[in-house]
Amino acid sequence: MIPARKTRFFNWWFPRHAEKLLRGTFEGVYVRGIEELLAVSRDRPIILVGNHTSWWDTIAVIYLLPRRLGLDAYAMMDEKNLRKLPFFAKVGAFGVNLTGGAAAESLDYATGLLDRPGRLVLIFAQGAERASTVRPLGFKRGAAVIASRAPDAAVVPLGLRYELAGTQFPLALLSLGAPLEHDAEVDRARDAQEAAVTALLEDLDERVVRLRD
Secondary structure (H helix, E strand, C coil): CCCCCCCHHHHHHHHHHHHHHHHHHCCEEEEECHHHHHHHHCCCCEEEEECCCCCHHHHHHHHHHHHHHCCEEEEEEEHHHHHHCHHHHHHCEEEECCCHHHHHHHHHHHHHHCCCCCEEEEEECCCCCCCCCCCCCCCCCHHHHHHHHCCCCEEEEEEEEEECCCCCCCEEEEEECCCECCCCCHHHHHHHHHHHHHHHHHHHHHHHHHHHC
């Protein structure tokens, strides 16, 4: 397992760099549910569970969480990708090897991070990039396992989508949902997480249709 290695300078600089990248590529970045997420973060640590549709997901979330919201954010990342892009560890990414005991070590590490309000662990629960329109989303069990071990943490769903909608450049659309009820039964909790993110994405689908009309 590769632990996060946050540094003060990089954690200050890279979110600002992410903002510049987004501003240079997208017509706009639209986020729903910011105030609700901030309210929850004042009292509880957060497990943020989202779909994974693009390389831009990580950049968008780095811009949102530390840059706009000032949260102490960490993210689970495939160990192979983190070895290729080690600078992500400096802003809170930690590596997971999805085989055997190595995966268990990463789950323990993530659980240990959720020890105070304002701390957040992001998990792209599909484990790989998939189009945001693919159904079912195919969530893995990792986020639900962590939630079962950290009952004080709020599980917040996140839907991500990118769309050209009558503009020269695409839109980045992020939608944050209400915290899910705690459920210690892992498979049931995983299904609830997937259903919540699916509902957010379907809502974004409808909003995109209205933008085009």
